[in-house]
Amino acid sequence: MKKISVEVRLKEEVLDPQGDAVGRALAQEGFGSVSRVRVGKLIELEIEESELSSDALESTLQAMCEKLLVNPVIEDYSFKIQG
Amino acid sequence: MKKISVEVRLKEEVLDPQGDAVGRALAQEGFGSVSRVRVGKLIELEIEESELSSDALESTLQAMCEKLLVNPVIEDYSFKIQG
Numbered sequence: 445m446k447k448i449s450v451e452v453r454l455k456e457e458v459l460d461p462q463g464d465a466v467g468r469a470l471a472q473e474g475f476g477s478v479s480r481v482r483v484g485k486l487i488e489l490e491i492e493e494s495e496l497s498s499d500a501l502e503s504t505l506q507a508m509c510e511k512l513l514v515n516p517v518i519e520d521y522s523f524k525i526q527g
Numbered sequence: 528m529k530k531i532s533v534e535v536r537l538k539e540e541v542l543d544p545q546g547d548a549v550g551r552a553l554a555q556e557g558f559g560s561v562s563r564v565r566v567g568k569l570i571e572l573e574i575e576e577s578e579l580s581s582d583a584l585e586s587t588l589q590a591m592c593e594k595l596l597v598n599p600v601i602e603d604y605s606f607k608i609q610g
Contacts, residue, residue: 445562451569466570466596475591477575479528486534486567487549492560508558513549 446491447526448505450513453484458518487513501525529574531588533596533606536567541601570596584608 454460460482467481489508496504505523514521537543543565550564572591579587588606597604 453569453571463570469595470591473591473594475587477577477579478572478591479575480573482571484569484571486536486569487546488536488565488567489561490563492562494560496560504558508553508556508561511556512552 445493446501448489448491448523449526450487450489450505450509450521450523451484452487452509452514452519452521454482455518455520484519498525528576529584530609531572531574531606532609533570533572533588533592533604534567535570535592535597535602535604537565538601538603567602581608 454463463481463483466483467478470478470481491501502525505525509521509523510516537546546564546566549566550561553561553564574584585608588608592604592606593599
């Protein structure tokens, strides 16, 4: 069993109204030192142990991200493979 | 300027219908080896440099999470402070 965590972030140049709303709410709660907030996704997968080499696993993960998990027009992603 | 990333996850015992839907969609796309998917949030903050000690920064971040960013009934969180 491998655990994978995929971090999905809006691209730098894409507006993030959710992040802006969180930033304003933080300011109202007295956390005025927060200058920028971006909200992304953290997708955690468990993959059954198989004979996939680590290269093959990486390309499988890349395919998953590009086909389904990520909108490559507005989002960037990175993943970490654990144990 | 400090960059903080806050990872928010549903607690283990909480159902994750969004994660289940992603898991089914992955299986339909031919990624049948994925056995579990959980979808969480990745909140990235920039905090203006100040005289906050690192202890004070940690407790400020904890307060932000508990007051606003996280629903402690169903979610767990962790944060990392970068540079």
